[in-house]
Amino acid sequence: xxxxxxxxxxxxxxxxxxxxxxxxxxxxxxxxxxxxxxxxxxxxxxxxxxxxxxxxxxxxxxxxxxxxxxxxxxxxxxxxxxxxxxxxxxxxxxxxxxxxxxxxxxxxxxxxxxxxxxxxxxxxxxxxxxxxxxxxxxxxxxxxxxxxxxxxxxxxxxxxxxxxxxxxxxxxxxxxxxxxxxxxxxxxxxxxxxxxxxxxxxxxxxxxxxxxxxxxxxxxxxxxxxxxxxxxxxxxxxxxxxxxxxxxxxxxxxxxxxxxxxxxxxxxxxxxxxxxxxxxxxxxxxxxxxxxxxxxxxxxxxx
Numbered sequence: 263x264x265x266x267x268x269x270x271x272x273x274x275x276x277x278x279x280x281x282x283x284x285x286x287x288x289x290x291x292x293x294x295x296x297x298x299x300x301x302x303x304x305x306x307x308x309x310x311x312x313x314x315x316x317x318x319x320x321x322x323x324x325x326x327x328x329x330x331x332x333x334x335x336x337x338x339x340x341x342x343x344x345x346x347x348x349x350x351x352x353x354x355x356x357x358x359x360x361x362x363x364x365x366x367x368x369x370x371x372x373x374x375x376x377x378x379x380x381x382x383x384x385x386x387x388x389x390x391x392x393x394x395x396x397x398x399x400x401x402x403x404x405x406x407x408x409x410x411x412x413x414x415x416x417x418x419x420x421x422x423x424x425x426x427x428x429x430x431x432x433x434x435x436x437x438x439x440x441x442x443x444x445x446x447x448x449x450x451x452x453x454x455x456x457x458x459x460x461x462x463x464x465x466x467x468x469x470x471x472x473x474x475x476x477x478x479x480x481x482x483x484x485x486x487x488x489x490x491x492x493x494x495x496x497x498x499x500x501x502x503x504x505x506x507x508x509x510x511x512x513x514x515x516x517x518x519x520x521x522x523x524x525x526x527x528x529x530x531x532x533x534x535x536x537x538x539x540x541x542x543x544x545x546x547x548x549x550x551x552x553x554x555x556x557x558x559x560x561x562x563x564x565x
Contacts, residue, residue: 263496265337266291266489268304269315273297274367274446275327275360276315278438282331283479285433286338291484298387303486307493308553309527309543313519318489320496321551325527326519327360328353328556329538331435341432348429348436355428356439357558363413367443369406370456373399379452391523407456410447413440418463426472433473441473490548498552501540503533514565517541517555527553528565 267283267290269276283290295301301312307323308316317324317333324333331343344352372380375396388394399406417440420428427433428440444466448457461467505511509531517539518526529541532552539555539562 263320263337264289264291265334266293266318266484266492267315268293268295268307268318268486268489270295270297272449273314274364274442277445278327278442279315279317279330279334280478280481281438281441281473281476282334282343283481284476285341285343285438286334287479288334288338289480289482291482291489293484293486293489295486298383299391303490306490306545307548307551309529309541309545310525311519311527311553311555312524313522318493319499321493321498321549322554323493323551324554326556326559327439328357328558329554331438332538333554343435343438345429345432345434348434352429352435355436359413359436359439359443363410363443366406366409366413367447369399369403370410371447371450371453372396373403373406375450375452392521393523410443410456411459414444414460414463414466417469418466421465421469427469433476437469437473441470444470445474490545493545493548493551498542498550501532501552503535503537503540505531505534509534509562509564515541516563516565517553518561518563520559520561526561526563527555529553531562534562 267279295304295314299312304312304316307318308325311325317330319333319337324330335343344350385396428436444460447453447460509515511531513531514528515531516526516528527541529543532542533540536557538557539560541553542550543553544550
């Protein structure tokens, strides 16, 4: 079944997945969503998770890149996002890149923007949902930019032995996550000084060009209504894995993302183990769907 990505152009996490499609030379369908709330079509599928991006494969909905990439890996194992010799260490590096280093790159990218550059709607949305304070971000920008530049220097040093990608000859999840952060800084015109500093590092600049050249696979646009109809016509895939105590199969739970003011997703628990979280829920239009989350970064609470 053709995967569907719910995303918008400027999202660095969506860019991570778009290049992931390129790594696997996959055909995929694109649904463009708003960069601010409300997102009614996405919420219909997820039950309330409205961060970007979301991947849909039939009636299975994947939230967060840490769930999306393993889903694509299962759909098409080769070439792998976790090539040797690093293997699953790619996930460790990607988690660091998408956590503290992402916030450093947000500061490097956005901290010097003039008031109103992103539009008040965007800033108010991020303030309400994630506590973004542009005044405080501006004050922290020198520190955050230094953190991002330190990571860039580490990456440049790693690549200076002539390897093509972080783990060797083949790109993996770590490359995608590190690339997405730098891509975001480069995309913001007010972050020119930070971007120039990163791209002055020769091994990093050459690596970035190699990742960028991978492309985005083969993309076809569809509408939110089309995506919802696809979910309604499908059935969730069978769920494997265990359910860790103190929770039980079929129990109603709430899944909430750490550090987010968005509402939790309610559903019947189908999996809860280190490989991820799966809840089954009913949508008014999409019918029964399985909503998948990574285990890291998600709180599971009794419903």
